[in-house]
Each structure stands twice: as structure tokens, then as C-alpha cells.
Amino acid sequence: MSAAPPDMSVGGDHDRWILLERDSVEDFPLMVRVRENSNIRQFVEANALTAICFWAERDELVDDFGFPRDLSALQAKEDAAIAQLTAAGVAAFHTASVTGEGQRVVYFGHASDIALPFDMGALSMPGFEVRLLSVENREAYLGLVTPTQLDLKLNGDQGVIANLEKHGDLGAAPRKTDFWFYGERERLQGLASELEGLGYMLDHWIEEPIGIVLTKVTAVDFGAFREISPELLAAANRHGVEYDGWETFVLKQGSPEPELTSAAKPRSFLSKLFGAKKN
Structure with a gap:
């Protein structure tokens, strides 16, 4: 197409x-x-x-x-x-x-x-x-x-969160959330070690392409991602790897089974422009 x-x-x-x-x-x-x-x-x-x-x-x-x-x-x-x-x-x-x-x-x-x-x-x-x-x-x-890189990531986060909300998700409710990274194995190991101190645990490795999935129990509303996305982007940049996105499940009031939903891969200036306002 x-x-x-x-x-x-x-x-x-x-x-x-x-x-x-x-x-x-x-x-x-x-x-x-x-x-x-x-x-x-x-x-x-x-x-x-x-x-x-x-x-x-x-x-x-x-x-x-x-x-x-x-x-x-x-x-x-x-x-x-x-x-x-x-x-x-x-x-x-x-x-x-x-x-x-x-x-x-x-x-x-x-x-x-x-x-x-x-x-x-x-x-x-x-x-x-x-x-x-x-x-x-x-x-x-x-x-x-x-x-910026962070602008684009947060914009992607907003889109995914809006989709979760459309399915009745309770965004402020903590739940297991997975975060995906790709790069060289040694660099990813360094990343995992650093983020362990912030509560991110190893979930599993990906073999092709080489990647790692870290997991954390967290809320998935935008307030949470205002802190999470800058934190993960900065860590990924320090270690020379790619932060590729996140995924979680829809958590509804009284929902018996989690529904998997992927966010994966959401891939005064004014005064400078015009000068001070003149009366």
C-alpha cells in the first residue's frame, strides 16, 4: 500500500x-x-x-x-x-x-x-x-x-495512555510494566545494573536483535511517565543503548483477567522571537 x-x-x-x-x-x-x-x-x-x-x-x-x-x-x-x-x-x-x-x-x-x-x-x-x-x-x-527525543517519547506515551483509558484502564493503579531496550550485551548489562537501584528488575533477554526487558510495578498515567521517560532515556543515552518503549496490561475495576496492551515502540521563547511588547 x-x-x-x-x-x-x-x-x-x-x-x-x-x-x-x-x-x-x-x-x-x-x-x-x-x-x-x-x-x-x-x-x-x-x-x-x-x-x-x-x-x-x-x-x-x-x-x-x-x-x-x-x-x-x-x-x-x-x-x-x-x-x-x-x-x-x-x-x-x-x-x-x-x-x-x-x-x-x-x-x-x-x-x-x-x-x-x-x-x-x-x-x-x-x-x-x-x-x-x-x-x-x-x-x-x-x-x-x-x-527533542524526550518530547517525542512523551508524545508517544500520551497516545498509548489515551488508548489504555479508552479501554477503561485505571491508569493510577500500579501494575507490572515492561520496558524494552536494544544494544550491545555488555552495555545493556550496565544499564540493568544501574536501573536495578531505581526498582527496575530483569524480566528476560532478547536474542535477535540483542535486547533486554526490564520490569517494574508502576502506575501508567501520564504523571508517572513524566518521571519514567526522562529517567529511562537518560540512562539509555549514558550506556549507548536504545530505549524502545513499554507495554503493560489493561487494569479495569473488577477486571478478572489482564488484557495485554503494547506501548511498545511509541517511538520566554516568545520574547526572543518578537522582542518585548510595545505599548
Whole structure:
């Protein structure tokens, strides 16, 4: 079966989007939603990048963590901006959206020889200042939207956990969970020795390709994997082996038999980008 063609629409509804967590220069949390499309990434590298910035003008519009309270209204404005570009038929692509520091910033890559034909009046929102800005600091942008190894692993964890929850799993309930690693045998032995001190026990070896399965009794909600995944990735990198994923069973209330489910193989930046807000 041939692979589906890349989604080259403005909005990327059929593309994969991933969520990243970042911190601003003032240590406020940022939620970054990024489009995973190598064709569009290459297009943006060679062309222009523009952002629509929605700045909250009053403190009561923002929660204690710096996130705008009415996110659904901002998402509606984002959808309206995408619809405007789609109707105009210009070569432009939504690449990312960042929320935090009292802002929602929506990025569009586009051909360098065009100005994006937004109707800014239609994108206005009570209580928010709306600006259209050119993104000149590509290094800061890339640092914001480029997934790290840990980002990708945590995103895979979230997908598996969501699948477990869909089957009625009690994610906070501890149960036997297996973790898979591959590499040279001596390196894997060193890894197993280190992780034994953290409660991971040898379950079995894999012969082809050479690998090891470690096991631990743990919860499998996302709170648990915020600690587990960084821990295992760092250990795997120290020993020069690959951490390949995890698997466990669905644990339901009163479930008589475990159902095996594999997670195996889930294989202020803003101020740097635009400078301080000017009144």
C-alpha cells in the first residue's frame, strides 16, 4: 500500500500534530502545538514566517499560569485565519501555535514574495490586542517548535495512555510494566545494573536483535511517565543503548483477567522571537 500524500493544505487537518511543553524566559509554561510535515518544514526554511499574536490586555483574562482563559475563542480566531488564507488560495501553511505568557501566537509559513491577506478586523477579539509580526529569529523559533527525543517519547506515551483509558484502564493503579531496550550485551548489562537501584528488575533477554526487558510495578498515567521517560532515556543515552518503549496490561475495576496492551515502540521563547511588547 502506497503512503498517503502529504497534506499541503493551509490548516493541515490530516497531518500529525504534537504537543510540546516549553518554558518562557520568565519561567512561565508554554504549550506548543507543532505540525509534523517535512515538506512544509523545508518550505518554511526557504521562505517567510509570519505570526498572528493575540495579547491579553487585562490580567483577569489570564489564569495564574499565564494561559488565556478563553482558549476556545482564540482557537476559533485561529480557524478563521486559516479559512481566510484557504479562501485566498495563497501558498501559506499553519506550522505551529503557542499558548502562554498571556498570549496565543499562530505561525504561518508562506512564500517570501507575498503578504498574507488577513482581514485583521475579522480576527479582532475583545480584551486582546492582535498584531501581525514577521518572525526574524529563526533560531529561537526552531528551538521552540523542534521536538527533542524526550518530547517525542512523551508524545508517544500520551497516545498509548489515551488508548489504555479508552479501554477503561485505571491508569493510577500500579501494575507490572515492561520496558524494552536494544544494544550491545555488555552495555545493556550496565544499564540493568544501574536501573536495578531505581526498582527496575530483569524480566528476560532478547536474542535477535540483542535486547533486554526490564520490569517494574508502576502506575501508567501520564504523571508517572513524566518521571519514567526522562529517567529511562537518560540512562539509555549514558550506556549507548536504545530505549524502545513499554507495554503493560489493561487494569479495569473488577477486571478478572489482564488484557495485554503494547506501548511498545511509541517511538520566554516568545520574547526572543518578537522582542518585548510595545505599548
